[in-house]
Amino acid sequence: xxxxxxxxxxxxxxxxxxxxxSLTILGLTFGVSALMRGAGIGAGPTxxxxxxxxxxxPADGPSAVxxxxxxxxxxxxxxxxxxxxxxxxxxxxxxxxxxxxxRITAIIQKGVPGKMPAFASxxxxxxxxxxxAYVDSLRGH
Ligand code: HEC
Numbered sequence: 001x002x003x004x005x006x007x008x009x010x011x012x013x014x015x016x017x018x019x020x021x022s023l024t025i026l027g028l029t030f031g032v033s034a035l036m037r038g039a040g041i042g043a044g045p046t047x048x049x050x051x052x053x054x055x056x057x058p059a060d061g062p063s064a065v066x067x068x069x070x071x072x073x074x075x076x077x078x079x080x081x082x083x084x085x086x087x088x089x090x091x092x093x094x095x096x097x098x099x100x101x102x103r104i105t106a107i108i109q110k111g112v113p114g115k116m117p118a119f120a121s122x123x124x125x126x127x128x129x130x131x132x133a134y135v136d137s138l139r140g141h
Contacts, residue, residue: 070137071085096139104132
């Protein structure tokens with residue numbers, strides 16, 4: 001056997017061990033600093049704290065007032081078919097509707113051909129969204 005053949009593999013193993021060791025140290029360093037950042041200990045930026053507060057203003061979604069107005073529209077325009085408070089009658093129980101707010105809004109505007117009238121000409125756009133918000137609020141109840 002030549003000397004190269006004897007030293008070659010062990011040098012290779014040493015280099016591999018060194019590489020693994022430095023990778024481990026790197027990993028530990030970054031892992032610890034990431035943990036510290038996550039816990040807010042490090043000097044780095046804390047994205048969670050700097051983010052603006054979650055929007056809670058009613059302008060971002062239907063307010064209780066809108067839903068109450070929608071309930072009035074519903075009683076006047078919809079309950080004859082859908083029952084009081086949408087509990088069902090001639091037309092389906094809306095408490096169990098799988099539709100999302102956008103689909104509910106579209107159905108109120110356009111109706112269901114041959115089954116439900118369109119309300120785009122009977123209710124103002126605001127009244128349509130209030131009624132949709134009310135119907136949406138019924139789900140899970
Ligand atoms: C003339 C009776 C009638 C009136 C009035 C009526 N609907 Fe309907 N509506 C129906 C019928 C019937 C269906 C079922 C259509 C079908 O089989 O796809 C329906 C379906 C719906 C659906 C879809 C339910 C689902 O899960 O598929 C929504 C939402 C809905 N109506 C909301 C309203 C709202 C809100 C109003 C008042 C603005 C209203 N409807 C007025 C008869 C009516």
